[in-house]
Amino acid sequence: MSGWKAKRFWKAATVEACEGGFTVTLDGRAVKTPAKAALVLPTRAMAEAVAAEWQAQGEKVDPATMPVTRSTNAALDKVRPQQAEVAGLIAAYGETDLLCYRAERPAELVARQAAAWDGWLGWAAARLGARLSVTAGVLPVAQPPEALAALADRVAACDIWELAALHDLVGLTGSLVLGLAVAEGEIDAEEAWRLSRIDEDWQISQWGADEEAADLAALKKQALIHAARFWILRHTG
Structure with a gap:
């Protein structure tokens, strides 16, 4: 059926x-x-x-x-009954934010990441009061508790509609910083997607594209664009 x-x-x-x-x-x-x-x-x-x-x-x-209908249903049926838990899950991305994990080599990729991401970490420190630490490699880096608290407070201030949008803005980019930057109107979804794909685009430039991975990426990009639109609908009279 x-x-x-x-x-x-x-x-x-x-x-x-x-x-x-x-x-x-x-x-x-x-x-x-x-x-x-x-x-x-x-x-x-x-x-x-x-x-x-x-x-x-x-x-x-x-x-x-019917993506907008699905998002409204998610906000009412899934987010509303567990709003604090959803906010906590989103805020937890600050502990492992994509922008904080850098390649050790090659030098060109290291430079691309720094050029694309350093400014947004600076924005998070200035705008959100969250100065996050950066590390090279995959081993986790402990983030300052005050930075995580500031990010958690910002997420907790969201209503159920904003959380429904932010859940995807953050989850699809792997970055709480980029998700909040879209929410704050500092960046659009297209640019947030590009910034979140620095590593993948580097691999494609070196080894070529995989058709199945490209199709999946296209679906995720459209979902990200929708999430940004849903946030805007929440704030449009």
């Missing part, structure tokens, strides 16, 4: 104001999450994006074409 898809039963998906924000209705019937929670969204822009996905469905509903 894995190939089963629900059939479209509505003519019009519309946005309506409701207590606590906005909702989406299908011919007047309010959409609910998979866990049967009320789909109450924080901004009209987010609700309009969800409505547009429902309106665009054909005869059969294809969840793969």
